[in-house]
Amino acid sequence: MSKSQVIEQLQALGVNKGDTLFVAADLMKVGYFNRSIDQTLKDWVDIFQELLGDTGTIVVPTYSPQFLRFFQKYDFVFTADTASDSGSLAKAYLNFSPGALRGRHPTNSCTSKGFHSEKIAASDGPEFPKYSPYAKVVELGGKNLMLGIVDERNCPFTYHHVQESLGHTKTHPFSRLFETSYLDASGEKKKYIVKEVGGCTGGVHKAWGYHLAKEAVKFGKVGRSLSALVDAKKSAEILYKVMTENPHLIKCDNRSCISCYGRFRYNGAGAIWFYAREFPILLGKVLRRLFK
Numbered sequence: 534m535s536k537s538q539v540i541e542q543l544q545a546l547g548v549n550k551g552d553t554l555f556v557a558a559d560l561m562k563v564g565y566f567n568r569s570i571d572q573t574l575k576d577w578v579d580i581f582q583e584l585l586g587d588t589g590t591i592v593v594p595t596y597s598p599q600f601l602r603f604f605q606k607y608d609f610v611f612t613a614d615t616a617s618d619s620g621s622l623a624k625a626y627l628n629f630s631p632g633a634l635r636g637r638h639p640t641n642s643c644t645s646k647g648f649h650s651e652k653i654a655a656s657d658g659p660e661f662p663k664y665s666p667y668a669k670v671v672e673l674g675g676k677n678l679m680l681g682i683v684d685e686r687n688c689p690f691t692y693h694h695v696q697e698s699l700g701h702t703k704t705h706p707f708s709r710l711f712e713t714s715y716l717d718a719s720g721e722k723k724k725y726i727v728k729e730v731g732g733c734t735g736g737v738h739k740a741w742g743y744h745l746a747k748e749a750v751k752f753g754k755v756g757r758s759l760s761a762l763v764d765a766k767k768s769a770e771i772l773y774k775v776m777t778e779n780p781h782l783i784k785c786d787n788r789s790c791i792s793c794y795g796r797f798r799y800n801g802a803g804a805i806w807f808y809a810r811e812f813p814i815l816l817g818k819v820l821r822r823l824f825k
């Protein structure tokens with residue numbers, strides 16, 4: 534598979550010059566390789582530059598680690614230069630994309646390059662809601678490329694954006710359970726407590742039918758993998774409707790999932806049974822962790 538074939542496949546999927554494109558990717562699944570890892574990552578930056586042109590913008594999640602409060606010791610301090618744990622495409626844009634701007638959010642920064650890059654980075658920091666850059670991409674009429682990640686775990690970024698706009702991210706059972714640290718504008722080390730949690734995305738694929746009905750998604754092969762291109766505005770409207778009228782739909786199939794089954798909002802009175810059943814198991818896990 535050549536670089537130009539990848540470009541053609543992405544164009545056939547609907548990626549155009551001038552697009553604001555949020556890309557979440559599993560590059561291994563796509564299976565495009567050049568002679569070294571570094572060269573392959575540089576090629577991916579070139580691929581998107583050619584696809585989007587100077588009027589387009591790419592946005593890539595470049596998230597950073599978070600740590601369990603009270604239990605986990607860490608010496609990590611987030612800055613614009615710290616590595617990301619969001620995979621190869623994050624590495625490509627942090628290391629091989631001169632002019633790309635990384636946001637300042639200590640756990641959920643995005644890195645963007647192109648026409649709207651400054652606008653997107655400006656709303657990405659510890660003083661903003663965690664998914665603010667997502668809101669910007671929706672507002673700008675952007676698209677979401679799910680590159681090699683159409684499966685039963687991943688979903689369009691619009692899901693966490695909608696959860697945030699409905700206040701769901703602040704009531705997740707893991708809210709305030711994690712933290713990290715970062716350097717503020719004056720170079721002082723500050724603690725950041727993660728109050729917003731989007732949580733499990735393992736059931737959101739059940740909403741693809743609504744997307745198909747509204748022509749909000751197109752699926753297609755890119756390399757070896759199935760990929761999707763999502764209209765962010767339409768998708769946000771669809772998921773807003775699902776999350777306000779029928780949030781039960783997006784529960785995953787794992788009944789031990791606290792994110793889907795331990796929340797009254799998503800599981801109704803079933804959440805009581807969840808805790809009755811799972812609490813002894815959870816307690817056992819915590820105790821084993823503490824005394825291992």
Ligand SMILES: [Zn+2]
Pocket residue numbers: 733734735736784785786787790791792793794
């Ligand atoms: Zn779940």
